[in-house]
Amino acid sequence: GNSVTQMEGPVTLSEEAFLTINCTYTATGYPSLFWYVQYPGEGLQLLLKATKADDKGSNKGFEATYRKETTSFHLEKGSVQVSDSAVYFCALSAYRPGANFGNEKLTFGTGTRLTIIP
Amino acid sequence: DGGITQSPKYLFRKEGQNVTLSCEQNLNHDAMYWYRQDPGQGLRLIYYSQIVNDFQKGDIAEGYSVSREKKESFPLTVTSAQKNPTAFYLCASIDRGGTEAFFGQGTRLTVV
Numbered sequence: 001g002n003s004v005t006q007m008e009g010p011v012t013l014s015e016e017a018f019l020t021i022n023c024t025y026t027a028t029g030y031p032s033l034f035w036y037v038q039y040p041g042e043g044l045q046l047l048l049k050a051t052k053a054d055d056k057g058s059n060k061g062f063e064a065t066y067r068k069e070t071t072s073f074h075l076e077k078g079s080v081q082v083s084d085s086a087v088y089f090c091a092l093s094a095y096r097p098g099a100n101f102g103n104e105k106l107t108f109g110t111g112t113r114l115t116i117i118p
Numbered sequence: 119d120g121g122i123t124q125s126p127k128y129l130f131r132k133e134g135q136n137v138t139l140s141c142e143q144n145l146n147h148d149a150m151y152w153y154r155q156d157p158g159q160g161l162r163l164i165y166y167s168q169i170v171n172d173f174q175k176g177d178i179a180e181g182y183s184v185s186r187e188k189k190e191s192f193p194l195t196v197t198s199a200q201k202n203p204t205a206f207y208l209c210a211s212i213d214r215g216g217t218e219a220f221f222g223q224g225t226r227l228t229v230v
Contacts, residue, residue: 032219043208044208044221049219089161091219093216094216105176106219108161109160
């Protein structure tokens with residue numbers, strides 16, 4: 001089955017530091033990859049996505065590149081801010097042509113709690 | 119604007135009571151999902167549905183029930199058989215190609 005392995009947290013960084021949160025996956029079919037962010041007490045917001053190999057998703061200064069050769073989708077940001085403090089989830093959905101309903105259920109990593117200190 | 123809406127935002131349940139959480143989407147997505155999140159934890163899959171009138175159990179389906187009579191709607195009932203229902207419940211929808219996946223804002227359920 002499909003799986004997502006995400007860097008364990010918590011991660012604590014100083015403001016303006018460089019951020020990397022690692023995410024690797026195993027999947028059959030043609031996976032789309034997602035990063036979601038969850039602020040305290042809220043639902044999950046889509047941060048960025050990539051739907052095919054070598055695509056780069058980007059949003060709010062965050063980036064992630066879909067690397068099929070290393071089955072990875074690492075999240076990066078060049079200079080983090082206190083407002084980036086949240087929990088980040090990596091996820092995948094794998095489309096299989098010819099399968100009964102076409103898409104696989106959404107599979108999540110365990111989440112990484114990020115705290116940025118001023 | 120297209121989106122996915124959960125209601126209510128907060129819900130209180132008495133012991134022995136069934137409660138139903140609403141999830142509606144107007145994104146024309148085929149698949150819908152219910153997840154449970156406990157404090158400081160990740161997401162656990164309760165039920166999912168990939169097509170109208172069909173649904174599958176997830177990893178923690180005991181004490182929950184769902185229906186999928188319309189493409190737009192996937193309500194979750196937390197029954198009295200669920201012994202520890204206090205949690206944050208999240209609904210998601212995804213398109214057939216698996217390239218779009220969005221979440222509602224969640225329902226926080228508390229047993230009183």
